[in-house]
Amino acid sequence: MIERCLGAYRCRRIQRALRHLKVTVLCLVLTVVVLRGTIGAGKFGTPEQDLDEIRQHFQTSRKRAEPHRVLEEIQTGGGGGGGGDSVDGGGGGSNNYETFDINKIFVDEGEEEKPDPNKPYTLGPKISDWDEQRSDWLSKNPSFPNFIGPNKPRVLLVTGSAPKPCENPVGDHYLLKSIKNKIDYCRLHGIEIFYNMALLDAEMAGFWAKLPLIRKLLLSHPEIEFLWWMDSDAMFTDMAFELPWERYKDYNLVMHGWNEMVYDDKNWIGLNTGSFLLRNNQWALDLLDTWAPMGPKGKIREEAGKVLTRELKGRPVFEADDQSAMVYLLATQRDTWGNKVYLENGYYLHGYWGILVDRYEEMIENYHPGLGDHRWPLVTHFVGCKPCGKFGDYPVERCLKQMDRAFNFGDNQILQIYGFTHKSLASRKVKRVRNETSNPLEMKDELGLLHPAFKAVKVQQTNQV
């Protein structure tokens, strides 16, 4: 039994390694062909540089340790779904685990119709009067107000994952835990959820897929005041923290980040696009139009990646990603956008898991939910972990173990409402922390999450245009 099992496992390991190698080589060759095939050097760099950079790219691609967007994209052919890091891997490549049969039985008509290379990419028809269109709609539809309480905007949390099962089958279990976690936070805070599993625009596969999706949702839902994008590999770890909406009343885009790192250092991790708020207005549409052009996959994304790596501090060599593009956009066009962008670091709108997960016990010891910051982070984001992909930047065991801890850390705040808790942050099992009572309504949950005030305000609704 045991040898068989280990044999099987080793066998799959080798097999997967071989598959990776094959795909990588194939991509290398293809990319070279494309570049060679091009007359001239395109608007960035020369073919000679290209080739060197590509070599360097594959040499450095497995060496890095710092948090960053990784390189599966180029190797798997792009995920879609728009779920950010943890999705990309799930989108492409073949799937030779237990799931092989559904991919066999699955009819998927051939390739998308190729876009015209002569037409520059756009997210859609230009819209320049969105603020008028929207305020007009809002005044005609008082039963769909964009504010559901004083300083409580109507928010749509948008996340998603690839349409296919994960390359690594256990990944889907973590996507499931991740959405359960978001369902809990959003139920408590009166936020609606849109979970995307469709690739709306093949050009924008992978971490760029969120752009066409976000534009579509803003234009379809004028009643939404703020759209909250959240990667599928980010989890809520403070269920009690309500965003400081008042603070953002004069801003259109809120991301976790630091002004100096973005505007002065042009550091590619000066902000994070794994969890951000975008207001539904004309400014947002204009920003998306400015943000998108580096996204189209293939040569454009490849070449743009070189510019970003050259211009941004600390960026490894790989194709253009949405986060680097945003840093570049803000650093080079601060006058145009800066005054409406709030880089938040007063709490963890995004929190890098590496510096948080080992401190959960300490937090439980010393603090309580509702703080949102280093004492009790609102979000723990598993940047660089690819539970759904074939490989990330960190050992999969560490990632999975820590994702379970983060989930349980957040889940304990939900369970305590009902008188339960996980036996430990490492345990899926739960135990009672209170005895049942015959007067359940006299029982108050410590965090007041059962009937929170910020949820009650849902009944007073107003239009603020």
Added chain:
Amino acid sequence: MIERCLGAYRCRRIQRALRHLKVTVLCLVLTVVVLRGTIGAGKFGTPEQDLDEIRQHFQTSRKRAEPHRVLEEIQTGGGGGGGGDSVDGGGGGSNNYETFDINKIFVDEGEEEKPDPNKPYTLGPKISDWDEQRSDWLSKNPSFPNFIGPNKPRVLLVTGSAPKPCENPVGDHYLLKSIKNKIDYCRLHGIEIFYNMALLDAEMAGFWAKLPLIRKLLLSHPEIEFLWWMDSDAMFTDMAFELPWERYKDYNLVMHGWNEMVYDDKNWIGLNTGSFLLRNNQWALDLLDTWAPMGPKGKIREEAGKVLTRELKGRPVFEADDQSAMVYLLATQRDTWGNKVYLENGYYLHGYWGILVDRYEEMIENYHPGLGDHRWPLVTHFVGCKPCGKFGDYPVERCLKQMDRAFNFGDNQILQIYGFTHKSLASRKVKRVRNETSNPLEMKDELGLLHPAFKAVKVQQTNQV
């Protein structure tokens, strides 16, 4: 490459077969020991009969074709999570796919403290004044009304799955699709979601896990008027159908079923407990107390199963399940409960997949969403498919293929809102059905799901006690 892969796959197959055999035999032995160990014959049957039934049970267990609750429970040791059919398998047994390592790294403290066998099982302390407690709370908390519009009760949809990854790794992908599908329906219909992943009561593992969970939620959320239980293997296939709440104003429990089949024939599939509505009142607590006693796992559930098989029409031999227990309860105590139970068959509150999935194209051809019945079923329930378990009653390929079709059938109604549709019911890929416009708000989605009236009423809220 290919042999390696097939080799690995065959190897896993054999290994799994062996594991099943081992567990089955182990359980057989254990059960026999327990029965032998008992002084006397217990209140049902004699040890001799027991042993015969158990033999028969394992002989017949793989032969049946009709839809029914299957027997993994007894073999896997119970699921938890309360997700119904498709969850049970996920709960127990070891997991030797790619996921093996998380089970290795996972700390799970030993067994639960065994309950006192002399104390009869209860769901919790007796509560007899719930209606008073609740109406008192509602009058004190006008900002949490139990009705969010005229004849629009506040509803909590409750579903879930086991805390562990699925035995069959692709199962988690279908759990993910299933919750995405529920998120969509509930967003459109102003229904909140509670996704459970915890086993609150080890005694009630498997398809009985929903009982303690439901009781806990009713008592914790007096603002909820109706709790809607839905199995994880049921999907919404009519996104436009709003439940006829008015019809249920004098009823406390709504299940899909037929009076004759339940009350006259005592047919074990005369109703289905995979999707039902339960009103939050004293009557519901009393019903749960009456429903629960057959649930505790082990000898009680085993012996109760024999009673149910003996008393109910068409029931195969296996341990007591919640659905059979409900049929038995209603058939034997109609006077006590019947007048408040509505057996719905005017639309598919639960729809058996076997008679629906091959007709989707015909429905698209002739009808439209919003009908909810045989012309366009509200719910398609994959009874007897165990995508998360090790094996169900149907070939896994057929189940997965049809679950994908059901998901896409429902998802097309969401996608059309945004101008997209799946390339076919068998395709994960989507295509445009409308061109983008620069006046998005003048665009009406065919089904009127973008800003449905039944959602707009959320702003007028009233307390009806």
